[in-house]
Amino acid sequence: MQFVSVGLTLLGLGLAALWSMPPFWVPFLYAVAYCLVLGWHLFSKRPADTALWAAGPVNTVLVLVSISLGLAGGYLGVRAIQGRQLPPVDIVDIAPPFGPGTYIIANGGSDTIVNSHLHTLDPAVDRYRLWRGQSRALDIFRIKPSGLHMNGFWPSDPALYTTFGTPVLAPCSGAIELVVDGVADMQVPQMDRQHMAGNYVALNCGEFFVILAHLQKNSVRVRQGDTVEIGARLGEMGNSGNSSEPHLHVHAQRGLPEDSMLGGEPLALTIDGRFLVRNDRITVDAP
CATH class of the missing domain: 2.70.70.10 (Glucose Permease (Domain IIA))
Incomplete structure (x- = not known):
């Protein structure tokens, strides 16, 4: 959930924010870094007794914040994609x-x-x-x-x-x-x-x-x-x-x-x- 949320946040910012300062190529660096970190987490070896999820108040708060940011990012991304459509006017x-x-x-x-x-x-x-x-x-x-x-x-x-x-x-x-x-x-x-x-x-x-x-x-x-x-x-x-x-x-x-x-x-x-x-x-x- 955290990785999905971070991905949606980056997508929303990449599409909706103005990338002139920092310049337009910075979102692509974010995307590369995101993919590298995601790949490391998915394919790195873990000890057999290491759980993917450790319940606790701190982790729960972090996940809730991450999900909230992801929802906001997804909303921005959808709106930005809709903004690429030609309007129904002359x-x-x-x-x-x-x-x-x-x-x-x-x-x-x-x-x-x-x-x-x-x-x-x-x-x-x-x-x-x-x-x-x-x-x-x-x-x-x-x-x-x-x-x-x-x-x-x-x-x-x-x-x-x-x-x-x-x-x-x-x-x-x-x-x-x-x-x-x-x-x-x-x-x-x-x-x-x-x-x-x-x-x-x-x-x-x-x-x-x-x-x-x-x-x-x-x-x-x-x-x-x-x-x-x-x-x-x-x-x-x-x-x-x-x-x-x-x-x-x-x-x-x-x-x-x-x-x-x-x-x-x-x-x-x-x-x-x-x-x-x-x-x-x-x-x-x-x-």
Whole structure:
């Protein structure tokens, strides 16, 4: 029971937790260590008079705690797996909104366990109406080949994060409908609740709009009314607005309401045909 519970706990954490710090390969090390320990216990020779179970209050408490953690881990794992399923809503596809490099999804998927944006679908919270369009958004970090995405241990300077300053590219051809620039980049982990999206660009892709947010201050290269092609440089990833650390927020919505620019109908998003979920990685090769 203990081994099953530990396995379920590791599975739940591996699927539901964000593996950017520690990096994405750490859960695989946990899995290898788990299998080695399990194998040693199963195949090591025991004295004939050694029991597998020794009754006692300490062992009983440990087993109960282990089972509780296993149940919690199993629950997280199931929810995370469900979050990999395409949601029953309209889905639109875009090109990668970034250039060559490797990126990891911090928030993405169809369950709140792996995508916290989905909380804004709750109709009972009136203030969420202003941000409903971002309910199926992706949050994206750029990572190094090692899997790390910062220099140091959670530095406060956003420039020490690999994501900061990474070019943001147009994921579709269309017209620039709205531009916000000049909002300051915050020190980590401070967040600007007054300018939730920070600096952002709203791009009209025809039947839907794509919003690219938390851009670096004064990095936006386009203006309202400009027409761009796929791959055109729009700005750079930053840490402006309600951002705990540098990342790119991207979402698709239908409509661009005047009273709440980010309150359009939320659409599910794929990038080059992939429905991306927390901890998924996407690599763009240099041309």
